[in-house]
Amino acid sequence: MREKPKYLPPTLRDKNRYIAFQVIGERPFKKDEVKKAIWEASLSALGFLGSARAKPWFIKFDEKTQTGIVRVDRKHIEELRFALAMLTEINGSKAIFRTLGVSGTIKRLKRKFLAEYGWR
Numbered sequence: 001m002r003e004k005p006k007y008l009p010p011t012l013r014d015k016n017r018y019i020a021f022q023v024i025g026e027r028p029f030k031k032d033e034v035k036k037a038i039w040e041a042s043l044s045a046l047g048f049l050g051s052a053r054a055k056p057w058f059i060k061f062d063e064k065t066q067t068g069i070v071r072v073d074r075k076h077i078e079e080l081r082f083a084l085a086m087l088t089e090i091n092g093s094k095a096i097f098r099t100l101g102v103s104g105t106i107k108r109l110k111r112k113f114l115a116e117y118g119w120r
Contacts, residue, residue: 015074018059019102020113021084023066025095031061037090038070041097045083054080059106065117067100069109077102 023029029037035058042051054076061068072080084097103109110119 014055016055016071017074017077017102017104018106018109019070019072019077019080019084020100020109021068021070022098022100022117023068023090023095024098025066025090026093028063028066029090029093029095031063033090034058034061034068037087037095038084041083041087042080045086046079050076050079056080062117062119067114067117067119069106069114 023034038056038058039051042054042056046054053073055071055073057071059069059071070080081099084099087095087097089095101109101113103112
């Protein structure tokens with residue numbers, strides 16, 4: 001007889017927040033470029049240990065509107081926002097990250113901050 005896999009109850013799981021961002025740059029950027037830039041910014045600003053604690057995770061990016069979502073641990077929101085603000089270029093092209101807002105759920109984040117960019 002197979003046993004059900006054990007999992008953490010909701011009270012013991014890490015609490016996450018979602019950051020909506022917009023990339024403003026010289027040219028439109030691809031999803032993979034932005035994903036790599038977020039990770040490199042996190043490593044350069046926070047270091048390996050800080051990135052491991054913040055747990056940044058790329059969720060989604062819309063190449064048409066240049067907006068996206070990244071997940072982060074709730075205790076390290078400001079650290080990741082700082083790391084993104086320090087980013088000045090992506091693949092040799094000048095770019096900045098503009099934080100649109102922070103929310104506890106993706107649904108609310110889309111409704112509150114990304115609706116004007118056509119997110120549903």
